[in-house]
Amino acid sequence: MNLKESILVALETLRSHKLRSFLTLLGVIVSVCTLVAVVSLVQGMNQYVSDKIGHLGSNTFLLSQFSIEDHTDQERFMEARKRNKEIRLEDLQYLQEAASLPEQLAASMGHAPIEVKGGTRSLEDVNLAGVTANTLRVAAFEVGQGRYFTPTDEQHRSNVAFVGPDVTRELFPGTDPVGKSINVDGRDYTIVGVATALGNVFGQSQDNFVQVPLATFRKMYGTEGSLQINVLARSVTLLPVTEDEIRMLMRAHRHLHYNDKDTFGIISSDTVMQLWNNLTGAIAAVMVGVSAVFLVVGGIVIMNIMLAAVSERTREIGIRKALGARRKDVLWQFLIESAVISTVGGLLGILVAFIFTLVAGALTPIPFSMPITAVIVAVLVSTIVGLFFGIYPASKAAKLDPIVALRAEA
Amino acid sequence: MATSILDHSSPQAAPGAHSIIRTADLWKIYEMGDQQVAALRGVTVDIARNEYVAIMGPSGSGKSTLMNLIGCLDSPSRGQYWLNGQLVSAMDDDQLAHIRNHEIGFVFQTFNLLARASALHNVELPLIYAGVPPAERAARALEALQKVDLEPRKDHKPNELSGGQRQRVAIARALVNRPSIILADEPTGNLDSTTSNEIMGLLDRLWEQGNTIVLVTHEHDISEYAHRVIYIRDGKVDRDHLTARGERVLAAKPAATP
Ligand SMILES: Nc1ncnc2c1ncn2[C@@H]1O[C@H](COP(=O)(O)OP(=O)(O)O)[C@@H](O)[C@H]1O
Ligand SMILES: [Mg+2]
Numbered sequence: 095m096n097l098k099e100s101i102l103v104a105l106e107t108l109r110s111h112k113l114r115s116f117l118t119l120l121g122v123i124v125s126v127c128t129l130v131a132v133v134s135l136v137q138g139m140n141q142y143v144s145d146k147i148g149h150l151g152s153n154t155f156l157l158s159q160f161s162i163e164d165h166t167d168q169e170r171f172m173e174a175r176k177r178n179k180e181i182r183l184e185d186l187q188y189l190q191e192a193a194s195l196p197e198q199l200a201a202s203m204g205h206a207p208i209e210v211k212g213g214t215r216s217l218e219d220v221n222l223a224g225v226t227a228n229t230l231r232v233a234a235f236e237v238g239q240g241r242y243f244t245p246t247d248e249q250h251r252s253n254v255a256f257v258g259p260d261v262t263r264e265l266f267p268g269t270d271p272v273g274k275s276i277n278v279d280g281r282d283y284t285i286v287g288v289a290t291a292l293g294n295v296f297g298q299s300q301d302n303f304v305q306v307p308l309a310t311f312r313k314m315y316g317t318e319g320s321l322q323i324n325v326l327a328r329s330v331t332l333l334p335v336t337e338d339e340i341r342m343l344m345r346a347h348r349h350l351h352y353n354d355k356d357t358f359g360i361i362s363s364d365t366v367m368q369l370w371n372n373l374t375g376a377i378a379a380v381m382v383g384v385s386a387v388f389l390v391v392g393g394i395v396i397m398n399i400m401l402a403a404v405s406e407r408t409r410e411i412g413i414r415k416a417l418g419a420r421r422k423d424v425l426w427q428f429l430i431e432s433a434v435i436s437t438v439g440g441l442l443g444i445l446v447a448f449i450f451t452l453v454a455g456a457l458t459p460i461p462f463s464m465p466i467t468a469v470i471v472a473v474l475v476s477t478i479v480g481l482f483f484g485i486y487p488a489s490k491a492a493k494l495d496p497i498v499a500l501r502a503e504a
Numbered sequence: 505m506a507t508s509i510l511d512h513s514s515p516q517a518a519p520g521a522h523s524i525i526r527t528a529d530l531w532k533i534y535e536m537g538d539q540q541v542a543a544l545r546g547v548t549v550d551i552a553r554n555e556y557v558a559i560m561g562p563s564g565s566g567k568s569t570l571m572n573l574i575g576c577l578d579s580p581s582r583g584q585y586w587l588n589g590q591l592v593s594a595m596d597d598d599q600l601a602h603i604r605n606h607e608i609g610f611v612f613q614t615f616n617l618l619a620r621a622s623a624l625h626n627v628e629l630p631l632i633y634a635g636v637p638p639a640e641r642a643a644r645a646l647e648a649l650q651k652v653d654l655e656p657r658k659d660h661k662p663n664e665l666s667g668g669q670r671q672r673v674a675i676a677r678a679l680v681n682r683p684s685i686i687l688a689d690e691p692t693g694n695l696d697s698t699t700s701n702e703i704m705g706l707l708d709r710l711w712e713q714g715n716t717i718v719l720v721t722h723e724h725d726i727s728e729y730a731h732r733v734i735y736i737r738d739g740k741v742d743r744d745h746l747t748a749r750g751e752r753v754l755a756a757k758p759a760a761t762p
Contacts, residue, residue, distance in 0.1 A: 099632060106620060413616045416577060417677070418605020418633035420598045496577045500616065 100430035107403065108435060118399045119439035121392025122479065125385040126443025126472045127450070130464060132381040134451045136374045138462035143370050153327045154232050154363075155337055157181060157189075157344070159320040161359030162369050178357045180320035183312075185347065189323070192343050195336040198326040200229040203311055203319055210304055212265030212276040220261060221303040222278060224311020232324040233289075234300070240272040240287030243307050247286075251309045255283035258301035259291045278304060281314060294459070337362065389475065392439065393483035400432050400487035411491050412499025421492040428488035429481055436480025440473050524588055524684055524716050525551040525574060531582035532569050532739075543569040545739040546583070551685075551718065556711045558719045558727040558747075561736035567720050568689070570736060574718060575608055575687045576600045588684040605633050609678025613690035615670045617662040623649065623673045624658040630681040648676040652706060668699035675706060685716045692726055704729045 108115040159181055164174035186201050193199070205222040227243040230236075238259065247254050255276060262271035262285070275282050283306060292300035306314075327336040337360055344358050404411070411424055419427075444464075451462040532544040543566045551557055561567050572578040573585060576592055579600070585593040592603055609630075610616075617626045627645040636644070649655045652672035662670050671691060678686050688707065692700035704726065711717050721727050731750030735743040746754065 110620070409616070410618055413618060414629065414633075415601065416575075416604060416610050416616070417630045418601050418681075420601040420633070422598075423633060497572055500577075500612075 097430065100427045101434050103427065104431035104434035105438075107431065108438060114399070115435070118395055118435065119392075119442060121388055121395045122436050122439030122476050123392075123443040123446060125388030125392050126440045126476055127446040128381060128385040128388060129475075130444050130447035130468050130472050131450050132378055132385070133468040134447065134462050134464045135454070135460075136378045137465055138451070138455070138460045139374060140371065141463070142460045144367055153330045153333050155325050155327075155333065156359075156361040157323040157325060157340055158359050158361060161356070162361050162365050164359060166369075174359075177355060178359070179348065181323060181358060183317070183321065185344070186321060186323055188347055189340065189343060192347075193339055195327065195332060195339045196325045197328045198228050198231045198324075200232045200324040200326070201226045201308060201321045202229060202305075202324065203308060203315075203321050205311075205315065208278060210261060210265070210276055210278050212261075212274060215265050217261060217264045217302075219302070220278075223303065223305050224308040224315075225305045226308050229305070229324065232326045235289035235292055238288045238290040239270075240285070242287055243305075247307045248309050251313050252307060253281065253283045253310060254286045254307065256287045256289065256305045257285055258289050258299075258303040260299055260302040261304060262288050276304070278306075279314070333362070389479055393436070393479045396432055396436055396439075396480060397483040397486060399435075400428060400484055401490070403431070404428065404487050404491040408494065408499045408502035411494050412496050412502060415494070415496035416500060424494075425488045425492040428491045429484045432484025432488065433477050433480035436483075437473060437477045440476025443476070444469055444472055522552045523550055523586070524553045524555075525549065525718070526586045527573075527583065528585075529583040530570075530573060530580045530585060530593075532566070532573065532578070533581040543739055544573070544580070547736070547739070547741055549734060549741060549744070551716065553684075554711070554714055554716055556707075556717045556719075556729075556731045556750075558721055558730035558733045559736060560721060560727055560733055561742070563722070565736045566739040567736055569739075571687060571689055571718075571720050574685075575610060576603045601633075605630055606681060607684040609675075609681070609683040609686040611671070611674050611678050611686065611688035611691045613693035615662070615667075615674050615694070617670060617673055617677075619662055622659050622661060623654060623665065623676075626662070626673055627677045627680050630677060634681055644680055645676075648680040649673070651679060652676045666699075667695050668702055671695065671699075671703050672706065675703070675710070679710070679715075685718055686710065688717065688719045690721055691719070692721075692723070700726070 159178050160171075160174050164171055164178070183201075186199060189196075190199055202223050202225040205224075207219040208222050210217050210220045210222075225243070227245050227248055230242040235258075237256075240256075242256055243254065246252075255278075257271070257276070261276075265271070265276065266274055271285050271288055274285050276285060277283075283304075289301065289303075294300065325336060325340055327333040341356065341360060345354075345356065348357055350357065411419075414424060414427075448464055451464055454460070455462040527547055527549050530544050530547040531542065534541040534543055547566075547570060559567050559570060569578075573580055574587075576587065576595075577600075579595070580593050583593065584591060587603065587607055590603070592600065595603065604610075617623075618629070621629075624642070624645050627648050628641050631641040631644060646655060646658065649658055652675050654669060654672050654676065657665060657669060657673075662673070665673065675686075678688075686707075691707070692703055695703060707717055707719070708729065717730075719726070719730055727733050728747055728749065730747055731753050732744070732746050734741060
């Protein structure tokens with residue numbers, strides 16, 4: 095049986111039973127759509143996250159009390175809480191003296207979100223942090239207006255503030271905020287500068303912050319609590335050795351035995367990305383599993399429809415056999431038909447997924463893209479499912495006795 | 505021997521060059537649970553090239569069973585069958601399919617056209633299974649449709665054609681692969697008498713062009729178109745004789761040489 099003939103018969107069958115065909119294909123459509131949409135989604139989100147994390151500086155890493163891994167589950171966090179010590183100012187001073195590789199060691203200390211007043215207005219849930227003057231070198235933002243902190247601000251523990259554009263937009267709309275006074279926790283600070291806008295990450299504004307000099311912060315809120323040290327390497331290639339040096343120095347400084355665990359955490363954009371990939375990988379694995387179940391269901395539906403087609407078209411099979419069709423001709427006719435039906439379902443599923451990613455791309459800032467490999471795999475998988483679930487009906491058709499088949503109701 | 509027509513007296517002999525169908529003691533036994541039904545009980549017939557034979561007999565006598573065997577749709581339980589010099593009684597399914605494709609043109613009572621395919625495509629079907637390339641296929645199918653005067657209807661579907669036209673499409677399909685025999689099973693059973701005569705006229709023409717025709721019918725009028733009638737009764741050949749037409753044809757023929 096020639097291929098073109100079988101494909102035409104299959105497409106004709108689909109065309110002449112539109113609703114039934116759609117229902118037949120639903121399983122395959124849903125499954126391929128899920129598969130492709132999830133892969134596109136994960137790919138898009140990975141792209142997005144790596145862009146945003148890359149923004150934090152590809153040649154920086156954080157030294158903090160806990161590592162990312164410490165946060166992965168409750169038990170690990172409890173252990174880390176017992177083991178890890180706060181990063182103290184004294185650690186920073188030690189590293190500044192002992193470390194030779196870092197370009198900059200910028201320290202900061204965060205505070206829970208807090209209310210900020212200015213003029214006659216106020217703004218809730220602002221991120222407050224005390225920072226060293228070199229933080230500008232490692233931060234994602236730049237100075238939009240005014241200036242950043244100077245070492246003098248630090249020495250004098252000046253009551254000055256550098257704020258994100260959300261804050262000035264809310265508190266001083268339409269006026270020049272530099273030189274204006276804001277009040278945080280009953281204390282007045284003079285705005286010396288405003289950051290450029292960074293926008294949102296997952297709907298969370300990155301521009302909603304107030305920074306004050308670290309010394310000023312410690313004077314106000316005490317010296318308890320852990321610092322975060324943002325380490326800037328001299329280049330991306332030097333990042334791993336810089337990380338090693340900091341880890342070694344911290345371990346030596348804290349007198350850790352060689353098989354003790356770190357009592358601090360080093361967080362690089364790599365580890366964040368890795369964690370993220372693990373997470374999205376797990377989501378993708380679950381969804382691939384779900385779509386595999388749909389696919390099997392879709393395949394069984396196709397098998398049923400093909401069985402119905404074989405019994406409906408018994409007479410046709412008889413005619414073809416009487417005219418010289420061999421078993422394998424009939425077998426291939428129905429196998430191809432089943433594969434074509436399933437592949438059409440796969441293509442429709444890809445189309446639906448494509449529309450979905452277009453809509454999702456338009457509604458969210460995430461750059462959804464449909465990887466061509468996912469499309470190819472989806473088409474192949476749907477074809478294979480059609481072939482596989484077509485085997486039983488097709489072999490049933492092939493084995494029909496021509497005399498019995500010819501006598502069947504047309 | 506003077507003519508092959510009545511020469512079926514030595515069934516065990518190897519088929520002569522003139523024989524197109526030769527059966528030797530054909531039996532067909534159907535198993536019905538623990539019961540056995542012998543539909544054919546030793547049928548021996550010999551049909552020569554360019555004969556025009558009608559098979560007749562009462563209902564249940566075994567006509568259809570014999571047709572199925574001659575048409576290579578089924579295998580006998582016992583006995584031999586040579587078609588065009590080939591021993592087909594020992595062939596397997598796929599070999600039989602090949603023989604049906606190359607040696608036999610079927611014309612059925614119910615036409616048995618593919619409903620969703622055009623007349624041309626229906627006629628092309630045997631050529632598809634013969635592996636004829638598409639261009640040649642279309643040309644040959646068109647030629648066959650010309651022979652039955654249906655070329656202008658080549659793109660019509662069966663439901664857009666009258667009963668007589670459908671049967672002509674079926675005849676074109678039977679002819680297209682240049683078979684050794686045309687097997688017509690009650691070809692006029694579903695047609696009115698005028699159309700029946702038309703179709704029988706067409707079969708006549710095919711016979712004149714050199715085709716071998718085997719016809720199953722229970723209608724005396726129709727059997728009169730044939731030149732020879734084989735009567736089956738209880739699964740056996742009961743009578744085998746020339747019709748009035750057959751006598752005339754024989755008389756008109758110059759003395760044949762074997
Ligand atoms: N597939 C079958 N299974 C069992 N018995 C059958 C089958 N086909 C035919 N027969 C029996 O064989 C005999 C001959 O049938 P058939 O060849 O159809 O006769 P006809 O065509 O002359 O009416 C009948 O008794 C019939 O019942
Ligand atoms: Mg019958």
